[in-house]
Structures are given as C-alpha cells and as structure tokens.
Amino acid sequence: MxxxxxxxxxxxxAIMTFTPFLWMLSASFxxxxxxxxxxPKLFPDQIDFSHxxxxxxxxxxxxxxxxxxxxxxxxxxxxxxxNSMAGYAFAKFRFKKKKSLFQFLLSSMxxxxxxxxxxxxxxxxxxxxxxxxxxxxxxxxASIFGIFLIRQYAFSIPDSLIEAAKMDGATELQxxxxxxxxxxxxxxxxxxxxxxxxxxxDFLWPLIVMTDMNMYxxxxxxxxxxxxxxxxTELMMAGSVITILPVLIVFLALQKYYIKGIMMGSVKx
Amino acid sequence: xxxxTKFSALILFLGPSxxxxxxxxxxxxxxxxxxxxTDFDIYSLGNLNYLRFVGLNNYEKLLNDxxxxxxxxxxxxxxxxxxxxxxxxxxxxxxxxxxxxxxxKGIFRLVYFLPVVTTLVxxxxxxxxxxxxxxxxxxxxxxxxxxxxxxxxxxxxxSMPAIIILAVWKNFGYNMIIFIAGLQNISExxxxxxxxxxxxxxxxxxxxxxxxxxPTTLFISVITMIGYFQLFAEPYVMTQGGPLNSTLSIVLxxxxxxxxxxxxxxxTAIAFALFVIILIGTLIQxxxxxxxx
Numbered sequence: 001m002x003x004x005x006x007x008x009x010x011x012x013x014a015i016m017t018f019t020p021f022l023w024m025l026s027a028s029f030x031x032x033x034x035x036x037x038x039x040p041k042l043f044p045d046q047i048d049f050s051h052x053x054x055x056x057x058x059x060x061x062x063x064x065x066x067x068x069x070x071x072x073x074x075x076x077x078x079x080x081x082x083n084s085m086a087g088y089a090f091a092k093f094r095f096k097k098k099k100s101l102f103q104f105l106l107s108s109m110x111x112x113x114x115x116x117x118x119x120x121x122x123x124x125x126x127x128x129x130x131x132x133x134x135x136x137x138x139x140x141x142a143s144i145f146g147i148f149l150i151r152q153y154a155f156s157i158p159d160s161l162i163e164a165a166k167m168d169g170a171t172e173l174q175x176x177x178x179x180x181x182x183x184x185x186x187x188x189x190x191x192x193x194x195x196x197x198x199x200x201x202d203f204l205w206p207l208i209v210m211t212d213m214n215m216y217x218x219x220x221x222x223x224x225x226x227x228x229x230x231x232x233t234e235l236m237m238a239g240s241v242i243t244i245l246p247v248l249i250v251f252l253a254l255q256k257y258y259i260k261g262i263m264m265g266s267v268k269x
Numbered sequence: 270x271x272x273x274t275k276f277s278a279l280i281l282f283l284g285p286s287x288x289x290x291x292x293x294x295x296x297x298x299x300x301x302x303x304x305x306x307t308d309f310d311i312y313s314l315g316n317l318n319y320l321r322f323v324g325l326n327n328y329e330k331l332l333n334d335x336x337x338x339x340x341x342x343x344x345x346x347x348x349x350x351x352x353x354x355x356x357x358x359x360x361x362x363x364x365x366x367x368x369x370x371x372x373x374k375g376i377f378r379l380v381y382f383l384p385v386v387t388t389l390v391x392x393x394x395x396x397x398x399x400x401x402x403x404x405x406x407x408x409x410x411x412x413x414x415x416x417x418x419x420x421x422x423x424x425x426x427x428s429m430p431a432i433i434i435l436a437v438w439k440n441f442g443y444n445m446i447i448f449i450a451g452l453q454n455i456s457e458x459x460x461x462x463x464x465x466x467x468x469x470x471x472x473x474x475x476x477x478x479x480x481x482x483x484p485t486t487l488f489i490s491v492i493t494m495i496g497y498f499q500l501f502a503e504p505y506v507m508t509q510g511g512p513l514n515s516t517l518s519i520v521l522x523x524x525x526x527x528x529x530x531x532x533x534x535x536x537t538a539i540a541f542a543l544f545v546i547i548l549i550g551t552l553i554q555x556x557x558x559x560x561x562x
Contacts, residue, residue, distance in 0.1 A: 006370050013381065017380055021395075082285050095274055112495070112540075114499065115298055115544050116297035117527070118527050118536055144290065172275070200388065201390075204501055220390075222390055233404075243391040263450055
C-alpha cells in the first residue's frame with residue numbers, strides 16, 4: 001500500500017515534469033493553428049514538418065545555430081585552458097599570499113554579475129567588440145567558479161608525480177600538459193559541460209551585446225522571433241525544440257559528469 | 270625546504286585568467302560603483318564631457334521611485350514564496366527518490382532533472398503557451414478539477430504565481446540532486462534507533478532528517494535565494510514585466526533603465542541595490558542557521 005502511494009506520487013510528478021516537453025514536441029509537428037484548439041491536443045493528427053522547414057529557410061535559424069555553436073564551443077575551449085592553468089597553480093604552486101588571494105577571489109563571487117554588465121559593455125564597445133563573438137568570448141575566458149572546481153580536483157594529484165616529472169627535466173608547462181591535464185580529464189569534462197551548457201542557455205548577456213540580428217544566439221533569436229510570431233504557436237514550439245535539443249543531447253551523453261559537478265560545487269571549503 | 274614557484278611560471282599560469290577576471294570583473298565592479306554616483310546617460314555615452322558627479326542623487330531617486338519599489342516588492346514576492354517552495358519541492362523529490370521502496374530511480378531522477386538543463390528562454394516560451402487562458406494545457410487540466418479557467422499571465426494577481434510555478438518546475442531537480450547526497454550521508458543507525466523507540470515516520474523526519482540536513486539546506490537556500498533575486502528571463506519572455514508591472518523584477522528594471530533608456534548611472538545604482546540586498550539576505554540566512562543550532 002505504501003509502495004503504491006510512493007509510486008503514484010513519483011509517476012504523477014514525472015508526468016507533470018514531462019508534459020511541457022511532450023506538448024512542445026508534439027505541437028511543433030502540428031499544422032498551423034492546430035495547437036490553438038479547445039480541448040488542446042496532446043498529439044498531432046498528422047505530422048507537419050513545415051515549421052522546421054520555415055525556421056531553417058525563411059527565418060535564418062541556421063545562422064543562429066552556428067552562432068550559438070561557435071560561441072559555446074569557443075567559451076568552453078578558452079575557459080577550460082585558462083581555468084585549468086590557474087586552478088592547477090592555486091592547488092600546487094607555492095607563492096606568497098596564495099591562500100589570501102584565492103579567498104579574496106572566492107568571496108567576490110557574492111557580487112552578482114549584473115553589477116558589472118554596464119561597465120563591461122562600455123569596455124567592449126570601446127574595444128569595438130560589440131556584435132562580435134568576442135563580446136561573449138572574452139569576458140567568459142576565465143571564471144572564479146571554474147578555477148575553484150579545478151583547484152579542488154588538482155589537490156588530489158600527488159606531489160610526488162609532479163616532483164618526479166621535474167626530476168626528469170620537465171618544465172612547468174610540460175608538467176601541466178603531460179601530467180596534470182591527463183589526470184584532470186574527468187573534471188575538465190565536468191567543467192566543460194557546465195560551461196558549454198551555461199553559455200548555450202545564457203540569455204541576458206547575448207541580448208545585451210548582440211544587437212545585430214545576424215549575431216543573435218538561439219535564445220535571443222527565439223525571444224525576438226516571438227515578438228513577431230506570437231500567434232504561431234507551432235512555429236515557436238519548433239524553435240524551442242531546436243534550441244533545447246543540442247544541450248539535451250550533450251547532457252544525456254555526459255550526465256554522469258554533470259551530476260558530479262553539482263556535488264563538487266556544493267562541497268564547502 | 271621546498272622553494273617557491275618561479276615568477277615566470279606564475280605569470281604564465283595565473284596571468285591570463287587573473288587579467289581577464291580583473292579587467293572584466295573587478296575593474297567593472299569599481300567602475301560601476303563610481304558610475305552610480307554620476308548622471309551617466311545617453312548624452313555622456315556620446316561625449317564624456319557631459320558626465321557629472323551627482324553624489325547620492327541616483328540612490329535618492331531610487332528610494333523615491335515607485336517603479337523601483339514595485340520591482341523590489343515583486344522580486345521579494347518571487348524570492349520569499351518561490352524560494353521555499355523550490356527548496357521544499359526539491360526535498361520532497363529527494364526523499365521520494367531516496368526511498369527504498371522505489372525502483373527505476375535513475376529514470377525518475379533523469380525526468381525530474383530535465384528542466385534544469387534546458388534553455389530557460391525556450392521553456393519560458395513553452396510555458397507561455399501552456400498558460401494560455403483559452404487553449405492552454407494547464408487550464409484544460411485544471412478544468413477537470415473544476416478549477417478555472419485562469420488568465421495566468423494576464424491577471425496581475427496570477428502573473429507572479431505563474432512565474433513561480435515555472436521557476437519551481439525548472440529548478441527543483443538541481444537541488445534535489447544535492448539533497449539526495451545529503452540524505453545518503455545520514456547514518457542508517459539513527460533511523461533504526463528511532464524506530465526501535467517507536468518514533469513515527471513524521472517524528473523521524475522532524476527530529477532526524479531535518480536537523481541532519483541543516484548544512485545542506487542552508488547551502489541550498491543561499492544559492493537558491495541568490496539565483497532567485499536575479500530573476501530576469503522568465504518575465505522578459507513571458508510578460509515583459511506586466512501586466513501592470515506585476516512581474517517587473519529588479520534585474521528587468523535595471524536592464525530597461527540601462528540598456529533600453531541608457532540611464533547608465535541610475536541603472537548601476539539599481540545593480541548595487543541588488544547586490545546589497547543579496548548580501549543582507551545571505552547574512553540573514555547564515556544568522557538564522559546559527560541561531561537554530
């Protein structure tokens with residue numbers, strides 16, 4: 001009896017969680033107007049691909065998909081490199097004020113990102129980077145959270161490995177490339193996944209720095225599309241499916257790493 | 270005695286990221302703080318000579334700005350109602366999935382987690398249609414229970430609850446994962462001892478689970494609160510802050526003032542107000558936690 005109850009709750013909750021996705025997918029295949037009927041349909045009477053076709057031909061979605069992909073991959077690549085170098089240095093290098101410098105960085109994480117947005121916009125504007133990929137790439141190249149995550153992980157690497165490599169004549173850079181990076185692979189996947197998905201899903205910053213339609217990322221394009229096509233429910237659902245699908249696939253492929261990242265991020269010092 | 274790392278290596282490894290963080294984080298924080306004491310607007314954007322120092326004017330204006338108070342009130346509504354609701358939902362889901370009676374945990378966990386990883390703008394759009402007063406799925410379902418129809422996004426009394434429901438749906442999976450780990454860290458012995466002494470399930474929950482989870486709950490409450498104070502995309506996409514400004518949030522107001530009207534000085538003052546509020550909120554949570562120990 002108790003078991004039945006628990007299953008009932010779990011299944012109802014799962015249905016409630018999943019229904020918006022199901023409806024989104026289903027409505028995206030309905031002919032124009034079919035999603036605006038009463039009672040609402042959960043499944044299309046006939047499959048209609050025209051909204052997807054429209055998005056990619058008439059509405060330039062290919063361009064936004066490319067923008068989002070380049071930006072997300074670019075941010076991930078740059079920030080993995082810079083954060084892993086800094087995280088490793090904070091874990092293993094010996095220098096004065098290391099601990100207080102790191103504590104200072106950590107404590108500054110309480111400052112919400114919105115505070116910096118106007119000045120960063122003005123800096124990028126002066127550099128002529130507004131409406132270029134760099135407007136998103138450059139400020140995101142290093143993050144305190146990323147450095148923190150790598151540092152936590154790099155602590156677990158035994159000093160003896162590093163010392164041994166140095167005995168063999170390896171420079172700091174060689175140690176990093178040949179010893180540290182391979183050992184840090186799991187955390188790099190985790191951080192890369194967080195960064196990729198975070199950048200892909202981000203809305204406020206791309207909305208601010210990409211004012212030229214050709215530079216829109218998918219979320220910005222989608223939000224803009226809605227202002228003109230708010231009545232085209234089916235078209236908007238198709239756009240949502242395409243925006244969500246890439247992150248969903250990446251997540252499903254690497255979910256183990258994502259869950260680990262949540263756990264690491266929530267471990268206190 | 271181990272020697273310090275060479276300076277050249279420090280430059281190579283820490284230089285790039287510290288430069289980025291300094292130029293695009295610390296410097297802008299300082300700049301924003303200074304700008305909040307100026308009348309930086311669209312004219313100064315063209316010619317910096319128009320820029321004037323105005324002391325506390327922006328902050329004074331803020332205190333007398335009914336729209337700011339409205340945004341503040343709405344944001345607090347979202348944080349104070351939506352935050353605990355999110356945390357409670359996460360805890361409920363975690364307890365459910367931690368139960369020994371349930372199988373296929375992996376699948377349930379995956380389904381509950383899906384909203385977390387999806388694009389907020391996209392799901393906000395989906396929910397916008399989901400909330401449609403005539404054709405929306407939600408009103409249709411509620412109709413079976415004899416409720417509604419509700420004009421979710423058109424009624425100023427329902428617009429914020431609608432955004433809260435979306436936010437809880439979108440976010441509960443994340444904290445659920447952290448709660449599950451917290452629950453697994455609680456020793457089985459405690460529950461066994463309690464059931465031997467005849468404690469009911471509720472008593473066990475109240476006197477073992479809740480106190481044992483306290484550090485996890487504090488962490489979750491703080492990150493949820495910080496995140497919820499930054500409410501933006503949901504109202505931007507679903508309601509543009511309406512109807513009657515009932516979903517205007519602090520960040521949405523800051524965005525409108527700064528990036529739509531280019532009242533940069535005023536906008537940075539709003540951003541700093543947000544920072545101070547988040548800071549105070551965090552301190553209060555830590556204090557409450559300490560007192561309850």
